[in-house]
Amino acid sequence: MTSDFPTEIFSDVLEGNAAYAARFPGTGLSGRAAKGLALVTCMDSRIEPLQLLGMEQGDVKILRNAGARVTDDVLRTLVLAAYLLDVTRVLVMPHTHCKMASATEEEIHASILEQYGVDTNSVEFRTVPDQEAALAYDVRRIRSYPLLPQDLVVAGAVYDVHTGSISPRDV
Numbered sequence: 001m002t003s004d005f006p007t008e009i010f011s012d013v014l015e016g017n018a019a020y021a022a023r024f025p026g027t028g029l030s031g032r033a034a035k036g037l038a039l040v041t042c043m044d045s046r047i048e049p050l051q052l053l054g055m056e057q058g059d060v061k062i063l064r065n066a067g068a069r070v071t072d073d074v075l076r077t078l079v080l081a082a083y084l085l086d087v088t089r090v091l092v093m094p095h096t097h098c099k100m101a102s103a104t105e106e107e108i109h110a111s112i113l114e115q116y117g118v119d120t121n122s123v124e125f126r127t128v129p130d131q132e133a134a135l136a137y138d139v140r141r142i143r144s145y146p147l148l149p150q151d152l153v154v155a156g157a158v159y160d161v162h163t164g165s166i167s168p169r170d171v
Contacts, residue, residue, distance in 0.1 A: 029058035036088040037061070038081050040138070042068040042095055046161045053166075061087055067100030068093060069126040070138035079147050090152060092138050093166065094131055095159040101128045131158070136171040 007014065038061040039049055049055075049062050061081045063074050070092065081087035094101075103111070105127045112120050128134040139156045142148065157166040 027057060032086040033059065033061045033081065034086075035059040036086055038063065038078060038087040038090045039093060040064075040068055040070060040074055040090065041093045041159070042066065042098055042100070044095060044098065044161070047095060047159060052159065052164060061085060067098060067126055067128050067134070068095070068138075069100075069128070069134070070141045071126070075142070075145050075147075078142065078145075078152075082149050082152055088152065090142055090154045092135060092142070092154070092156045093159050094128065094135055095161050097161055098128065098131070100125065101131045103127060104129060132169070135169060139171040 035055060037053075037055070037059065039053070040063045041047055041049055043064045043066055049064075050057065050060065053060065061077075063077055065071065065074070078087070078090060105125055108125055108127060109120050112118055135156045135158070139154050142152070142154045156169045156171040158169065159166050
């Protein structure tokens with residue numbers, strides 16, 4: 001059987017993993033959220049979720065996507081986390097200088113079409129022209145989701161990529 005895995009393109013990933021696996025001691029973790037926290041944040045690589053919250057591996061369930069938006073998949077994942085993985089609180093945490101907050105939905109579609117010739121209009125990117133309004137909407141969406149526990153505590157904060165600080169928001 002031949003492999004279609006593009007080994008040469010992912011050689012850095014495979015080498016990095018080999019080095020990691022060689023020194024991997026095992027975690028002994030259960031897979032549950034030891035601190036009862038789920039974090040919804042952006043995929044931006046400037047965000048180091050565990051470090052910026054003072055947490056460790058196993059403490060938090062981390063859900064990441066473009067713009068830190070509460071999508072149907074985030075809600076699905078939070079249901080599983082709340083009932084099966086000991087999550088009792090959720091922090092929705094977008095960040096400053098986010099690409100998703102720098103353009104409208106139409107502008108992103110037009111840019112991709114112009115630069116790459118790909119029509120992405122069938123995809124909703126969920127841009128955030130008003131980050132504060134989007135955060136408030138997403139927090140309310142979790143709080144009002146009927147399949148989540150009524151006592152689930154949900155809050156919002158914005159992470160500043162230049163200072164490393166989070167600013168809680170009243171939402």
